Amino acid sequence: MTSLNLKTNIKGLNGKITIPGDKSISHRSVMFGSIAHGETKVTNFLPGEDCLSTISCFRKLGVTIDETDNQLRIIGKGFDGLTEPTEVLDVGNSGTTIRLLMGILAGRPFFSSLVGDESIGKRPMTRVTNPLTEMGARIDGRKNGSFTPISLRGGGLQPINYRLPVASAQVKSAIILAGLQAEGQSTIIEPEETRDHTERMIIRFGGEIHKDNQKIIVKGGQKLTGTTIQVPGDISSAAFFLVAGAIIPESEIVLKDVGLNPTRTGIIEVMKKMGASLEIVQNDKESFEPSGDLIIKTSKLKGIVIEGDLIPKLIDEIPIIALLATQAEGTTIIKDAEELKVKETNRIDTVVQELKELGAKIEATEDGMIIYGKSVLSGGTVSSHGDHRIGMMLAIAALLCQSEAKLENPEAISVSYPNFFEHLNSLIK
Numbered sequence: 001m002t003s004l005n006l007k008t009n010i011k012g013l014n015g016k017i018t019i020p021g022d023k024s025i026s027h028r029s030v031m032f033g034s035i036a037h038g039e040t041k042v043t044n045f046l047p048g049e050d051c052l053s054t055i056s057c058f059r060k061l062g063v064t065i066d067e068t069d070n071q072l073r074i075i076g077k078g079f080d081g082l083t084e085p086t087e088v089l090d091v092g093n094s095g096t097t098i099r100l101l102m103g104i105l106a107g108r109p110f111f112s113s114l115v116g117d118e119s120i121g122k123r124p125m126t127r128v129t130n131p132l133t134e135m136g137a138r139i140d141g142r143k144n145g146s147f148t149p150i151s152l153r154g155g156g157l158q159p160i161n162y163r164l165p166v167a168s169a170q171v172k173s174a175i176i177l178a179g180l181q182a183e184g185q186s187t188i189i190e191p192e193e194t195r196d197h198t199e200r201m202i203i204r205f206g207g208e209i210h211k212d213n214q215k216i217i218v219k220g221g222q223k224l225t226g227t228t229i230q231v232p233g234d235i236s237s238a239a240f241f242l243v244a245g246a247i248i249p250e251s252e253i254v255l256k257d258v259g260l261n262p263t264r265t266g267i268i269e270v271m272k273k274m275g276a277s278l279e280i281v282q283n284d285k286e287s288f289e290p291s292g293d294l295i296i297k298t299s300k301l302k303g304i305v306i307e308g309d310l311i312p313k314l315i316d317e318i319p320i321i322a323l324l325a326t327q328a329e330g331t332t333i334i335k336d337a338e339e340l341k342v343k344e345t346n347r348i349d350t351v352v353q354e355l356k357e358l359g360a361k362i363e364a365t366e367d368g369m370i371i372y373g374k375s376v377l378s379g380g381t382v383s384s385h386g387d388h389r390i391g392m393m394l395a396i397a398a399l400l401c402q403s404e405a406k407l408e409n410p411e412a413i414s415v416s417y418p419n420f421f422e423h424l425n426s427l428i429k
């Protein structure tokens with residue numbers, strides 16, 4: 001583990017950056033390319049560590065995947081073409097990889113075992129293993145099947161009618177992927193709408209799925225066909241520069257080709273409500289995932305309440321929204337965000353602890369946090385705690401710090417944004 005001296009006391013972030021590919025869509029492009037028949041070509045694939053873990057797992061399942069310059073060529077042989085792995089499948093730090101992969105493996109009549117890093121070892125898996133077991137998969141794992149390492153023997157799945165106990169796109173997607181292999185029709189009801197990239201992928205790969213508000217219906221036994229996927233920029237990565245542009249004096253940043261799927265744009269809604277000077281130029285090119293350019297300028301902000309069905313649409317952006325709120329006049333309250341406790345870290349605790357260290361006035365609550373603005377950030381030594389989003393949030397916070405700031409374990413950032421510091425430095429005069 002290393003530490004990095006961060007840039008502090010900056011005025012003016014100016015310029016244009018092209019945000020790297022969306023992590024959720026990159027994962028799914030590998031998975032769907034693998035379970036479809038024929039060739040899939042992916043452009044603007046995110047070469048972050050999480051997505052590389054997904055590639056590595058599918059190669060171990062017998063799929064040929066060529067990767068050059070953020071482009072993939074995947075030779076899919078259908079669900080039936082996946083083969084029993086001779087090695088353990090290592091998902092690294094990636095919750096999306098393990099949970100969606102279990103949905104695919106649940107339908108495969110062979111044995112596999114899954115492990116991940118220390119953080120994955122603390123994240124709950126029964127939310128996925130319970131419905132998959134109900135469908136007929138045989139799954140076991142540490143602490144009565146709750147945590148990795150996990151072993152799985154799939155095949156012979158029955159369809160399911162399932163009401164999700166938590167709003168989670170990973171759980172929904174795992175059941176959809178198992179449902180595609182079940183005998184009959186499955187129905188999934190989500191408590192709040194979550195990101196719908198899996199549903200869009202099925203249609204892009206020539207399959208069928210029906211959505212009626214929060215009710216999703218998927219038929220088993222469908223044959224998917226390889227296609228081309230152009231991955232848009234990741235709005236969750238863009239979020240760091242949206243906030244940086246809004247809070248650093250004398251800034252104007254253009255973010256090119258950012259994904260604008262309405263199930264992901266909660267951050268835009270929040271920033272506009274807080275008074276940010278944010279312009280959206282929607283791309284008109286026809287795509288299965290909408291995108292556009294975002295232009296952000298230094299803004300005068302006010303505190304707001306963030307809660308309810310907006311939370312799943314900005315769940316990964318809450319750490320950086322907390323920083324934004326420290327620079328708004330008045331109080332910001334974030335509620336209904338208990339899910340933050342089971343991410344790469346307990347993000348309620350890590351955000352509060354690290355922003356406090358820099359001088360922010362912020363307190364944790366049972367389901368979120370309260371941030372009192374506007375506060376002056378001083379400086380100090382902070383840590384990513386091995387969580388990429390905490391690391392990037394702290395690097396942006398440091399830009400406002402009046403004295404030195406040091407980040408421990410900055411390496412974690414390469415999980416979702418390997419060239420983050422290169423992009424940040426290109427905007428500093």
Ligand SMILES: O=C(O)C1=C[C@@H](OP(=O)(O)O)[C@@H](O)[C@H](O)C1
Nearest residue numbers: 024096167168169170171315316
């Ligand atoms: O489906 C996905 O790609 C993701 C869903 C979300 O997790 P949950 O489903 O656990 O909310 C999100 O936090 C994660 O970064 C990516």
Ligand SMILES: C=C(OP(=O)(O)O)C(=O)O
Nearest residue numbers: 093094095096316343344
């Ligand atoms: C929670 C995240 O990812 P995952 O669940 O895939 O580890 C994230 O990227 O913020």
